Amino acid sequence: MIDIRNTAPTPPGTANVVAVDGASMVFNEGRSNEVDALCDIDLVIRPGEFVSLIGPSGCGKSTLLRLIANLLSPSSGTVLVNGKSAHQARVDQDYGMAFQQSGLFEWRSVEKNIELPLELKGWKKAARRARSTEMLELVKLSDFAEHMPWQLSGGMQQRVAIARALAAHPALLLMDEPFGALDEMTREHMQTELLRICAAAGTTVVFVTHSIPEAVYLSSRVVVMSPRPGRITGVIDVPLGSDRGEDTREDDTFYKLITEVREALRASETGGSSGCGNSSWSASTFSRISCRRPRRSGVPCSIGLTTSGMRCTSPA
Ligand SMILES: Nc1ncnc2c1ncn2[C@@H]1O[C@H](COP(=O)(O)OP(=O)(O)OP(=O)(O)O)[C@@H](O)[C@H]1O
Numbered sequence: 001m002i003d004i005r006n007t008a009p010t011p012p013g014t015a016n017v018v019a020v021d022g023a024s025m026v027f028n029e030g031r032s033n034e035v036d037a038l039c040d041i042d043l044v045i046r047p048g049e050f051v052s053l054i055g056p057s058g059c060g061k062s063t064l065l066r067l068i069a070n071l072l073s074p075s076s077g078t079v080l081v082n083g084k085s086a087h088q089a090r091v092d093q094d095y096g097m098a099f100q101q102s103g104l105f106e107w108r109s110v111e112k113n114i115e116l117p118l119e120l121k122g123w124k125k126a127a128r129r130a131r132s133t134e135m136l137e138l139v140k141l142s143d144f145a146e147h148m149p150w151q152l153s154g155g156m157q158q159r160v161a162i163a164r165a166l167a168a169h170p171a172l173l174l175m176d177e178p179f180g181a182l183d184e185m186t187r188e189h190m191q192t193e194l195l196r197i198c199a200a201a202g203t204t205v206v207f208v209t210h211s212i213p214e215a216v217y218l219s220s221r222v223v224v225m226s227p228r229p230g231r232i233t234g235v236i237d238v239p240l241g242s243d244r245g246e247d248t249r250e251d252d253t254f255y256k257l258i259t260e261v262r263e264a265l266r267a268s269e270t271g272g273s274s275g276c277g278n279s280s281w282s283a284s285t286f287s288r289i290s291c292r293r294p295r296r297s298g299v300p301c302s303i304g305l306t307t308s309g310m311r312c313t314s315p316a
């Protein structure tokens with residue numbers, strides 16, 4: 001059974017790291033090239049959670065991450081990070097980012113790229129160098145500290161970007177398919193290392209991926225999104241414990257969860273929808289979904305799904 005919630009249980013007094021409330025994103029609004037990218041997203045992430053966003057290409061995963069990072073502003077709704085506006089969180093450098101493209105500065109060496117966020121935070125030179133050395137060991141690039149980014153392969157550049165994102169041990173990490181360019185063995189190694197680092201530092205992570213096994217291996221919750229305009233159609237808890245390693249990948253529960261996420265993705269794709277606020281999933285695997293009617297109607301409801309379709313069961 002898929003547990004459709006977009007909020008983890010809240011320990012009393014715990015602040016949210018991310019709180020997205022009713023966020024929609026329309027690009028080029030009112031123009032002929034208008035794109036309804038995200039629709040009515042509600043998502044709360046608590047400290048120490050590892051939340052993966054998964055969904056078909058173009059469903060708005062990167063857009064949602066960019067809203068959290070304040071690289072975009074929502075067309076409607078609000079985004080809070082660490083209890084303040086996403087803009088203030090960006091100014092305060094509350095998070096590290098590693099996106100699809102490495103985004104390295106071509107004129108800075110590998111180690112100087114990694115040291116950049118530390119410079120911005122005012123770290124002394126020796127401390128910066130010690131940390132970049134440590135991070136280069138982590139991503140297995142110690143021999144390339146003085147190279148320039150253009151002297152590295154795409155996968156190596158991506159590992160430098162990950163090292164840079166992790167260097168200042170940010171409390172929140174936003175990662176957009178950061179391992180997509182890596183070979184399988186390096187990818188699995190980086191996944192395990194990422195978990196280790198985040199567990200040690202108590203880091204909260206929002207992670208975009210196309211890989212179901214990667215999402216399950218890493219996450220405490222997997223958020224499943226529908227095709228564009230992206231909505232949250234399912235949230236799957238991943239009870240694999242905090243001590244995950246190579247054995248986890250052989251675990252029966254791991255395979256069961258992979259199947260669960262795959263079915264949730266299939267269900268979200270077969271439903272389809274014609275516009276923001278127009279829910280029309282017909283998902284046999286969804287037992288129950290809490291969603292909202294279009295904002296403009298202002299009438300939230302609870303929707304029960306059966307194998308034959310969808311019915312609104314109760315006004316909320
Ligand atoms: N700056 C922009 N201007 C106009 N449209 C945009 C812009 N950024 C994204 N879009 C559109 O918004 C939709 C969602 O894009 P987004 O990049 O968030 O998808 P995604 O889920 O990350 O896809 P992928 O898995 O392929 O990376 C797409 O239709 C895309 O064309």
Ligand SMILES: [Mg+2]
Pocket residue numbers: 061062063100176
């Ligand atoms: Mg993307």
